[in-house]
Amino acid sequence: MTPSHPDVVGSGVAAPLPTHTPTDDALATVVDIRRFSIHDGAGIRTTVFLKGCPLACVWCQNPETISPRIEPVFFPKTCIGCGKCVEKSSNGEAIRDSDGAIAIDTTAQGNWQAIIDACPTGAIRWNATSYRIPELVELLLRDRPFFRNGGGVTLSGGEPLFRPKVAIELLRQLHAQHVDTAIETALHVKTSAIAEAAEHLDTIFADIKIFDSIKHAAAIGRGNSLVLENIHYLLTSSHREKVVVRTPLIPGYTTDPENIRAIGHYLRSLNPDVRWELLNYNPLAGAKYDQVPDREFAYAAGKNPPLYTEDEMKEFRDLARSTGVRRIVEQ
Amino acid sequence: MTPTSTRSAPTRSHSFIGIPSRPRIQELRDEMLSEERVVSVEQALITTRVYAAHPDEPVIVRRALALAQALQELNIVIHPRELIVGNRTAQVRAGVVSPEAGSSWVDREIESLPTRPQDRFAVDAQTITAFRTQISPAWKGLSLEDVIRDRCGASIDEIDKVVKINQKDHAQGHICPDLTRWLTLGPAGLKAEADSALSNATGDAADFYRSVSIVMGAAQAFLLRYAQLAHTMSAQETNPERQADLDTVGKALDHIAVEAPSSFHEAVQSTWMLFVLLHAESNASSFSPGRLDRILEPYYQHDLDAGTLSREGALELIECLWLKFNSIVYLRNQNSAKYFAGFPIGFNIAIGGQDENGDDVANDLSFLFLAAQAHLGLPQPNLSVRLHKGTKDELLTEAIHVVARGSGMPQFFNDSSVIPALIALGIPEREARDYAIVGCVELTTQGNNLGWSDAAMFNLNKVLELTLTGGIDLLTGKQIGPNFGTLREYEKYEDLEAAFAAMIDHYTELMIAACDVVDRTHADILPSPLLSSVIDGCLEKGVDVTRGGAIHNLSGIQMIQAASLADSLASIKTLIYDAKKLTADQMMSALEADFEGFEVEQAIMLNKAPKYGNDNPEVDAAAAKWASYFAAGLKKYVNARGGKYHTGMYTVSAHVPMGQNVGASPDGRNARQPLADGGLSPVYGRDMTGPTAVLHTVSRLDNTLTSNGGLLNMKFLPEFFASESNVDKFSTFMRAFIDLEIPHVQFNVVRREDLIAAQAHPDQYRSLTVRVAGYTAYFVELAGDLQNEIIARTTQSL
Numbered sequence A: 001m002t003p004s005h006p007d008v009v010g011s012g013v014a015a016p017l018p019t020h021t022p023t024d025d026a027l028a029t030v031v032d033i034r035r036f037s038i039h040d041g042a043g044i045r046t047t048v049f050l051k052g053c054p055l056a057c058v059w060c061q062n063p064e065t066i067s068p069r070i071e072p073v074f075f076p077k078t079c080i081g082c083g084k085c086v087e088k089s090s091n092g093e094a095i096r097d098s099d100g101a102i103a104i105d106t107t108a109q110g111n112w113q114a115i116i117d118a119c120p121t122g123a124i125r126w127n128a129t130s131y132r133i134p135e136l137v138e139l140l141l142r143d144r145p146f147f148r149n150g151g152g153v154t155l156s157g158g159e160p161l162f163r164p165k166v167a168i169e170l171l172r173q174l175h176a177q178h179v180d181t182a183i184e185t186a187l188h189v190k191t192s193a194i195a196e197a198a199e200h201l202d203t204i205f206a207d208i209k210i211f212d213s214i215k216h217a218a219a220i221g222r223g224n225s226l227v228l229e230n231i232h233y234l235l236t237s238s239h240r241e242k243v244v245v246r247t248p249l250i251p252g253y254t255t256d257p258e259n260i261r262a263i264g265h266y267l268r269s270l271n272p273d274v275r276w277e278l279l280n281y282n283p284l285a286g287a288k289y290d291q292v293p294d295r296e297f298a299y300a301a302g303k304n305p306p307l308y309t310e311d312e313m314k315e316f317r318d319l320a321r322s323t324g325v326r327r328i329v330e331q
Numbered sequence B: 001m002t003p004t005s006t007r008s009a010p011t012r013s014h015s016f017i018g019i020p021s022r023p024r025i026q027e028l029r030d031e032m033l034s035e036e037r038v039v040s041v042e043q044a045l046i047t048t049r050v051y052a053a054h055p056d057e058p059v060i061v062r063r064a065l066a067l068a069q070a071l072q073e074l075n076i077v078i079h080p081r082e083l084i085v086g087n088r089t090a091q092v093r094a095g096v097v098s099p100e101a102g103s104s105w106v107d108r109e110i111e112s113l114p115t116r117p118q119d120r121f122a123v124d125a126q127t128i129t130a131f132r133t134q135i136s137p138a139w140k141g142l143s144l145e146d147v148i149r150d151r152c153g154a155s156i157d158e159i160d161k162v163v164k165i166n167q168k169d170h171a172q173g174h175i176c177p178d179l180t181r182w183l184t185l186g187p188a189g190l191k192a193e194a195d196s197a198l199s200n201a202t203g204d205a206a207d208f209y210r211s212v213s214i215v216m217g218a219a220q221a222f223l224l225r226y227a228q229l230a231h232t233m234s235a236q237e238t239n240p241e242r243q244a245d246l247d248t249v250g251k252a253l254d255h256i257a258v259e260a261p262s263s264f265h266e267a268v269q270s271t272w273m274l275f276v277l278l279h280a281e282s283n284a285s286s287f288s289p290g291r292l293d294r295i296l297e298p299y300y301q302h303d304l305d306a307g308t309l310s311r312e313g314a315l316e317l318i319e320c321l322w323l324k325f326n327s328i329v330y331l332r333n334q335n336s337a338k339y340f341a342g343f344p345i346g347f348n349i350a351i352g353g354q355d356e357n358g359d360d361v362a363n364d365l366s367f368l369f370l371a372a373q374a375h376l377g378l379p380q381p382n383l384s385v386r387l388h389k390g391t392k393d394e395l396l397t398e399a400i401h402v403v404a405r406g407s408g409m410p411q412f413f414n415d416s417s418v419i420p421a422l423i424a425l426g427i428p429e430r431e432a433r434d435y436a437i438v439g440c441v442e443l444t445t446q447g448n449n450l451g452w453s454d455a456a457m458f459n460l461n462k463v464l465e466l467t468l469t470g471g472i473d474l475l476t477g478k479q480i481g482p483n484f485g486t487l488r489e490y491e492k493y494e495d496l497e498a499a500f501a502a503m504i505d506h507y508t509e510l511m512i513a514a515c516d517v518v519d520r521t522h523a524d525i526l527p528s529p530l531l532s533s534v535i536d537g538c539l540e541k542g543v544d545v546t547r548g549g550a551i552h553n554l555s556g557i558q559m560i561q562a563a564s565l566a567d568s569l570a571s572i573k574t575l576i577y578d579a580k581k582l583t584a585d586q587m588m589s590a591l592e593a594d595f596e597g598f599e600v601e602q603a604i605m606l607n608k609a610p611k612y613g614n615d616n617p618e619v620d621a622a623a624a625k626w627a628s629y630f631a632a633g634l635k636k637y638v639n640a641r642g643g644k645y646h647t648g649m650y651t652v653s654a655h656v657p658m659g660q661n662v663g664a665s666p667d668g669r670n671a672r673q674p675l676a677d678g679g680l681s682p683v684y685g686r687d688m689t690g691p692t693a694v695l696h697t698v699s700r701l702d703n704t705l706t707s708n709g710g711l712l713n714m715k716f717l718p719e720f721f722a723s724e725s726n727v728d729k730f731s732t733f734m735r736a737f738i739d740l741e742i743p744h745v746q747f748n749v750v751r752r753e754d755l756i757a758a759q760a761h762p763d764q765y766r767s768l769t770v771r772v773a774g775y776t777a778y779f780v781e782l783a784g785d786l787q788n789e790i791i792a793r794t795t796q797s798l
């Protein structure tokens, strides 16, 4: 996901606010609004990607969403080398190196707003936009004519519940407008936040990645006790029917049969009828790490394993089914 | 075929794509496509001879006599495996020269026809000699082309950078005949009507009825010639299967020459013969069958009930007809071929939609037509599905399955947009509900309307250019229009708008004057008695269709192109007057230099102003505002046949040559580059917000702006159609399309080649998004190796 060019697109609602330390609960920090999402969930959906995540999986598909801050981002393919950014640079943010190429250090402190305004191509832009919640809701409702047959709005991220008040208010307003709502959460959030959000949700896609807490901490940065606690809550609460558990298949991290079995046994113990989906590994995610200077992808260039074949996926699903969980989601 | 196999079960599926085509179809298809396209002057020689032999007859009678003679003399051929027969030339896909319409251009271009860039035809030395010695000299100064040139050539040239006046060297087509009337009355019945009216008629009406009588007599004889040929061939045929085919064909022709069809086979044959005859009379584009599923349904149902036809048999006949629709192409001059590239002959068939009472009409034939398209994948007929709230999911899903095959067909029309637009034009509701489509996307009532839907194209972007420059052509530096001010002088955006409005008015007036002359010249030179006999109103009034005999008489003007215009105006307003990122002088200097040395300014115009197609109400409103202004300006004019001028928003390929006439523009487009395609579509690559946003943008254009037709092109990756669940989502998308009252949409499936092109020209493909497993990304922003991986994947999923 790439933030669209806000200038070219223009939403027609009030101009996005350039707030770069989003702590205000009236403001949502949005990396992208992807209308016409057809791959996630039922119907035609609008997916809104919120910034910020307490975890840091080394295979993250959207690494630019992990940090909650709005940061400058540079797309070298769009740059025409005009040097307007260099003119506004005071601190080495933008330089023209000896062979004439433009180098942008997005981690440097500087007057980024001036640089972004000066860049005529949008090669430098903010990687997210702040919206007031009612304006965001208005934007998300634009595609209401398409929200039939199960369509609606999906909150994704990042961790949409990273700022629970924002997400809950968003979901509340959408539900009040009778829009079908879904969330994609990694569950490393307070149970009270999950509980409140669930009141305004129709579908909850909840991740369990690694069952062993120590291995979890090694790959993801934190142990998984909160995740398991929240799964426990969800699968035993009145919201249990809304839940689809997801396990991404990350070679060498989550694909150990022991891990799949352990997750399955835990799920069966809570609710053998829960829907459980195994997501194929995405070998292309590494491409995005160029734009996120302070993060490294799980696999070095050239060591990136391929997608699992349909046969391999079937084996994984059979393994999952063998644990006694009855509703394994087929793609 | 046994009767039991043909009875309809109450809950059977309507998907017939799974029924395989019969072997003859592939054979006939290969045979047709392998034949070289050649130029034919056979009929031109006959026409020239007959005109010379009857110098004192009125033009309409000379036309009738020439056609009658041609129908008697032209070489006719039946291919041994054909079930549906007939053509206007012995060769398939011949380029027919019609000197009464245009011969000067043929004289200029005949040698280059085999090598020209678009739509080539082979031509032999003998043909060239015959044309130069016997045909061309006889028509100097007398053809439609020459007379129009004589009457208003200078004024057409004067405005030709802004307005393209059409129908200058060929007869007027773009019409949907009353096929039901033809099927019911046939040539014999129509001749009888003309003969009986002739007894009380005088003057022009008498000439008209006499001409109809002549051509209908000749039409009947033409059918019998084919019948005779079939019988003769049958007598010589040794293969019993082919002999049986020929007997069936011969009997069908014998019967329809004198009576109404008694079977589905006869009805299909009769239908095709009408179109052969129309093309023989007027070598023109777009005689369209209209709502063929509805019209042929009684014959189909009758045979099905009688147990004489199976669905497989019906499909075979339909596919034979479909092949026939590809056997006639139309020879255009080189310039016209640029605007209408790829032989859009326009056998447009509308399926589904509402009847006069608003009920859905889709039937078995609608599905069989879709199956035939899926099997053949040929450019004709131009298959159009009419959608409305009552369209059954089954039909919509089947149509999407055909779209997924990537031929760009069927296209979709929206009753909830089209019907109100036609009513607003003054068409009675019952007729509006029964609308059909002619040519590409032009809307028409059925069987009673000379819509003249392709009268002219009006380039709003060139008009804007002249408004910015004070009438100076940016491409040549010459003063070609009036000076109402320049961008450097307009103090407020409103000043620019006032000058733009005045410039539109100026060129509208000049355009209408030229259209009027062209229309009248058609009436003088190319009256069309055969066509008139199947257009309601003409026989009743005793007036030829070119003189206003039809019940409805419209003239359609295409606006070129609202999306490009909106982008340019948004750029000017945002960058110069609102955000003041550029001065007027900076912008004009950049445009004058075609951005050379002004790359930063160009990037600003491209990237720092909003663009049409992104659900931005302000930009979209500019498109709607100026399209409405232009359409309103036409309201004060009446065409030569007493009807209204109205507007369409579509092009076939004209956005390319129209763009060649326009200098660098404020939206950041380089000089001579194409404008937005389609007519409703955003400039390619600028719709960054996805397909739903495009539909919202288009929905902001008033329905009445496209009463002559609108065209929205959208592209999807093949993966989008890869699963049934995605087909369902597509169907949801189309339901919203219906609710948003958008007149038209057609879908192209993005191919591997497109992705490769996007690598080479990223600027034109900025909006192309691809699914990168877990997320969606803009293709052109992905790294090269990743792009290659996606290209590889796209190949696989096809």
Ligand code: SF4
Pocket: A078, A079, A080, A081, A082, A083, A084, A085, A086, A094, A102, A118, A119, A120, A121, A122, A123, A124
């Ligand atoms: S201003 Fe933008 S386009 Fe110009 S050199 Fe800097 S990054 Fe590249």
